[in-house]
Amino acid sequence: xxxxxxxxxxxxxxxxxxxxxxxxxxxxxxxxxxxxxxxxxxxxxxxxxxxxxxxxxxxxxxxxxxxxxxxxxxxxxxxxxxxxxxxxxxxxxxxxxxxxxxxxxxxxxxxxxxxxxxxxxxxxxxxxxxxxxxxxxxxxxxxxxxxxxxxxxxxxxxxxxxxxxxxxxxxxxxxxxxxxxxxxxxxxxxxxxxxxxxxxxxxxxxxxxxxxxxxxxxxxxxxxxxxxxxxxxxxxxxxxxxxxxxxxxxxxxxxxxxxxxxxxxxxxxxxxxxxxxxxxxxxxxxxxxxxxxxxxxxxxxxxxxxxxxxxxxxxxxxxxxxxxxxxxxxxxxxxxxxxxxxxxxxxxxxxxxxxxxxxxxxxxxxxxxxxxxxxxxxxxxxxxxxxxxxxxxxxxxxxxxxxxxxxxxxxxxxxx
Amino acid sequence: xxxxxxxxxxxxxxxxxxxxxxxxxxxxxxxxxxxxxxxxxxxxxxxxxxxxxxxxxxxxxxxxxxxxxxxxxxxxxxxxxxxxxxxxxxxxxxxxxxxxxxxxxxxxxxxxxxxxxxxxxxxxxxxxxxxxxxxxxxxxxxx
Numbered sequence: 001x002x003x004x005x006x007x008x009x010x011x012x013x014x015x016x017x018x019x020x021x022x023x024x025x026x027x028x029x030x031x032x033x034x035x036x037x038x039x040x041x042x043x044x045x046x047x048x049x050x051x052x053x054x055x056x057x058x059x060x061x062x063x064x065x066x067x068x069x070x071x072x073x074x075x076x077x078x079x080x081x082x083x084x085x086x087x088x089x090x091x092x093x094x095x096x097x098x099x100x101x102x103x104x105x106x107x108x109x110x111x112x113x114x115x116x117x118x119x120x121x122x123x124x125x126x127x128x129x130x131x132x133x134x135x136x137x138x139x140x141x142x143x144x145x146x147x148x149x150x151x152x153x154x155x156x157x158x159x160x161x162x163x164x165x166x167x168x169x170x171x172x173x174x175x176x177x178x179x180x181x182x183x184x185x186x187x188x189x190x191x192x193x194x195x196x197x198x199x200x201x202x203x204x205x206x207x208x209x210x211x212x213x214x215x216x217x218x219x220x221x222x223x224x225x226x227x228x229x230x231x232x233x234x235x236x237x238x239x240x241x242x243x244x245x246x247x248x249x250x251x252x253x254x255x256x257x258x259x260x261x262x263x264x265x266x267x268x269x270x271x272x273x274x275x276x277x278x279x280x281x282x283x284x285x286x287x288x289x290x291x292x293x294x295x296x297x298x299x300x301x302x303x304x305x306x307x308x309x310x311x312x313x314x315x316x317x318x319x320x321x322x323x324x325x326x327x328x329x330x331x332x333x334x335x336x337x338x339x340x341x342x343x344x345x346x347x348x349x350x351x352x353x354x355x356x357x358x359x360x361x362x363x364x365x366x367x368x369x370x371x372x373x374x375x376x377x378x379x380x381x382x383x384x385x386x387x388x389x390x391x392x393x394x395x396x397x398x399x400x401x402x403x404x405x406x407x408x409x410x411x412x413x414x415x416x
Numbered sequence: 417x418x419x420x421x422x423x424x425x426x427x428x429x430x431x432x433x434x435x436x437x438x439x440x441x442x443x444x445x446x447x448x449x450x451x452x453x454x455x456x457x458x459x460x461x462x463x464x465x466x467x468x469x470x471x472x473x474x475x476x477x478x479x480x481x482x483x484x485x486x487x488x489x490x491x492x493x494x495x496x497x498x499x500x501x502x503x504x505x506x507x508x509x510x511x512x513x514x515x516x517x518x519x520x521x522x523x524x525x526x527x528x529x530x531x532x533x534x535x536x537x538x539x540x541x542x543x544x545x546x547x548x549x550x551x552x553x554x555x556x557x558x559x
Contacts, residue, residue, distance in 0.1 A: 179506065183521060186505040197441055205440045210475040295467060295484045300520035301506060315522045319538045322503065
């Protein structure tokens with residue numbers, strides 16, 4: 001019988017060495033950690049992360065990624081808890097949120113309000129930390145070769161977060177939620193040609209109704225979390241593969257391991273970040289306006305604070321040019337972010353050697369910041385200051401029209 | 417070969433889902449005449465906020481939804497304005513003393529005939545068809 005050429009040669013087996021006494025014990029009565037290590041290799045994974053080499057000069061600015069990851073876990077956990085009580089229907093959504101806010105108590109503590117507060121304030125915190133994280137990467141030029149895809153995954157994570165914010169806003173089905181969604185979906189209608197179809201597709205019909213609510217809910221709790229998990233995993237894998245970019249000017253000194261030097265900085269920032277969210281959730285529980293009323297003519301809708309820049313831009317756009325504010329400007333900024341690593345041709349990461357990119361980015365950030373600030377300053381603190389008073393149903397409407405803005409303005413004492 | 421197989425499987429999954437999600441785009445609207453106000457309740461030059469309720473199909477359920485319209489009489493004819501601002505859909509509010517419709521969102525202002533006088537709205541307020549029958553004002557609403 002001829003020999004099959006594809007059959008590999010039998011390897012020469014080295015004689016087995018005598019196992020040590022320790023190895024024998026592990027084989028006979030392994031500890032749980034050894035048992036798991038043998039199957040998962042978890043300690044190797046942990047060690048790899050703890051021993052992650054950090055370039056000299058890395059410090060507090062590099063803690064934002066971990067804070068963001070922690071806040072995402074917070075959102076996931078509180079979101080799952082809220083979904084256990086929430087009911088996505090026009091006849092039940094508002095009542096279920098009222099139930100969550102006022103009636104879910106345990107040991108005399110209102111855990112419903114606390115959980116909803118953590119979720120709402122957590123979402124605001126995530127937007128702030130994400131923007132800071134993006135700014136750090138932008139000004140440090142950390143998106144440059146070989147970290148282009150790390151940046152790209154981060155940009156898509158940011159877009160997914162904005163999607164979370166937009167779809168989550170409707171779920172309480174109160175006046176603010178309803179009218180912000182009417183306006184938000186109408187923005188799609190400004191896209192030439194396909195706008196009207198997109199509005200109907202987003203709403204599930206002509207009007208904001210039960211199909212809009214179920215669509216937004218499905219996207220908020222299924223589609224976006226799946227996308228976020230994939231993108232976050234990709235982002236982290238790439239961060240581990242290419243490591244954290246050091247300071248703009250490489251500093252002298254040996255690389256240090258993540259643990260303990262950077263780890264403790266991360267712990268402090270995560271602790272402070274979480275403490276702020278918990279404090280805000282406890283001291284400023286999110287408002288619930290009156291139930292969504294499509295007939296209401298006495299409600300002045302305003303979006304959540306992170307969309308106020310766009311809201312203000314829409315005010316100053318002349319008739320017929322709103323597409324510039326709704327599609328063109330956000331589209332250019334998004335495309336600019338996506339292609340930034342390839343638009344920036346400079347070999348240097350130093351801001352002074354990336355002049356046009358840094359100037360353009362700074363101007364755009366200033367414009368968005370100023371527009372947002374204008375929106376914040378024009379947000380009425382008390383209902384009597386509103387152009388139209390809130391509905392009688394909105395017992396807590398005075399607390400906030402824009403959850404982040406009003407407590408901030410009350411605290412700082414800003415006046416229009 | 418593997419790519420082709422994946423494309424076929426992908427289409428098998430995504431195809432029906434796209435049709436399922438996109439189904440509302442095929443929704444055909446039907447016009448329905450609704451009795452909203454007595455003809456004698458609307459004076460010349462007057463503008464009135466009026467509500468009417470009609471049964472609509474909202475997803476799987478049939479429900480009564482209340483709508484708001486602004487009825488006006490201009491040179492003897494009845495006009496019905498859609499209260500949604502033509503900019504981005506916020507509800508406009510009529511101020512009789514100023515004879516203007518104001519949008520609270522982005523500052524759109526319309527005159528008594530629904531024409532844009534200020535702000536970013538790209539066109540006048542939308543109108544519903546109206547008719548008067550047996551002393552009652554009827555408005556045609558598409559649902």
